[in-house]
Amino acid sequence: MVANAQNTRLVSHIDCPGGGQVWVQGQTLYVGHMRPTSGTTIVDIADPYRPRILARVDVPEGWHSHKVRVANNIMLVNRERFGKSADGDVGGGLFIYDVAKPSAPKLIAQWMTAGGGVHRFDFDGRYAYISPTVPGYIGNIAMILDLADPVHPVEVGRWWIPGQWEAGGEEYPWGNGVPPRCHHPLRVGNRLYVSYWHHGFFILDISDMSKPKLVSGLNTSPSFPHPTHTCLVMPQPLKGRKLMLVADEDVAKLRPAPPSFTWVFDITDEKLPVPIATIQVPGLDRDGSPQPPMTGCHQPSERFSGTVIPFAWFAQGLRLFDVADPFAPKEVGHFLPDAAPGADRPSSNDVTIDDRGLIYLVDRVAGVDVIETNTLA
Numbered sequence: 001m002v003a004n005a006q007n008t009r010l011v012s013h014i015d016c017p018g019g020g021q022v023w024v025q026g027q028t029l030y031v032g033h034m035r036p037t038s039g040t041t042i043v044d045i046a047d048p049y050r051p052r053i054l055a056r057v058d059v060p061e062g063w064h065s066h067k068v069r070v071a072n073n074i075m076l077v078n079r080e081r082f083g084k085s086a087d088g089d090v091g092g093g094l095f096i097y098d099v100a101k102p103s104a105p106k107l108i109a110q111w112m113t114a115g116g117g118v119h120r121f122d123f124d125g126r127y128a129y130i131s132p133t134v135p136g137y138i139g140n141i142a143m144i145l146d147l148a149d150p151v152h153p154v155e156v157g158r159w160w161i162p163g164q165w166e167a168g169g170e171e172y173p174w175g176n177g178v179p180p181r182c183h184h185p186l187r188v189g190n191r192l193y194v195s196y197w198h199h200g201f202f203i204l205d206i207s208d209m210s211k212p213k214l215v216s217g218l219n220t221s222p223s224f225p226h227p228t229h230t231c232l233v234m235p236q237p238l239k240g241r242k243l244m245l246v247a248d249e250d251v252a253k254l255r256p257a258p259p260s261f262t263w264v265f266d267i268t269d270e271k272l273p274v275p276i277a278t279i280q281v282p283g284l285d286r287d288g289s290p291q292p293p294m295t296g297c298h299q300p301s302e303r304f305s306g307t308v309i310p311f312a313w314f315a316q317g318l319r320l321f322d323v324a325d326p327f328a329p330k331e332v333g334h335f336l337p338d339a340a341p342g343a344d345r346p347s348s349n350d351v352t353i354d355d356r357g358l359i360y361l362v363d364r365v366a367g368v369d370v371i372e373t374n375t376l377a
Helices: none
Strands: 008-017 019-025 028-033 038-044 052-058 068-071 074-081 092-098 106-113 127-130 142-146 154-159 184-188 191-195 201-205 213-218 228-233 243-248 262-266 274-279 308-312 318-322 330-335 348-353 359-363 366-373
Touching: 008 028, 008 038, 008 330, 019 068, 019 348, 019 359, 028 068, 028 074, 038 074, 127 184, 142 191, 184 228, 191 228, 308 348, 308 359, 318 366, 330 366
Parallel strands: none
Antiparallel strands: 008 366, 019 028, 028 038, 038 052, 068 074, 074 092, 092 106, 127 142, 142 154, 184 191, 191 201, 201 213, 228 243, 243 262, 262 274, 308 318, 318 330, 348 359, 359 366
């Protein structure tokens, strides 16, 4: 143990550009990068003490591929407009690669859309649950793609907040407020749990994927001025209750505010989500006074087992929270990495784990840390 770690130990560091997402399939790590022209880096992690870069996929200036998911040797990366310099002829969407040989990723298809492209998404090996901009709609919406034939992805269904479909003549009810924006959907069973930025979250019934139906929704903004980033459902009941962790991202605040945190919602009655607890790094919010963006919460690991959830907590690095008692979550470990070269503090952006229980933490400025812990056993 060192001064900036509890129940964790650094195994190795991967020197690469800053990332938006990390994902592991087997013994291969995939890193989606924040800034063009870096797109995706593929790393052999069979020996976690000596990671070895296998391949890199670049992107055009003005577009980034900062999200990546892999299943069944199919790699999906997003293509999203980056800043205001994007070439309008390039376009955004979802790019699909065969990575049966990770050292030689092969582009096999492109699903293209107009506007900003695709933000974050989920992929289960058959269906992709994405957040694209679509002609005729204001902001990003939720969409399901079928990749049974990954060379020919097919839209199965879509869902949006009433008022987004401008081309359909829907009345826009938000005036000069924050436009709606689907951040990303996550599927559990026949439900889709959709984060919608400053419009909260929504639970959708996708028993019929062609016609997603609203079950319920809730918005904690603007009372709490951080956008809703991720809705992570616990797969098993805890204390007899069905739970969902809802992470608010510490960016794009509606007003100066203390660092964002994660909510614990009881969704046992899914038509009436009820907040029962919050999760915050101990001591981070001392008195409710405003602190700079990217101080607080960002993203939980979407892959986990048991009740200990790894989080990327921006300037606070890796945080490990045990939600075995959902009414009183507790931190059981952490790892605070060094700031990336040229940065004044860490900026931990995403985290995942592999089958060995190793944790991969990516900094949005530079680098990936491989970390071990005794808390996930």
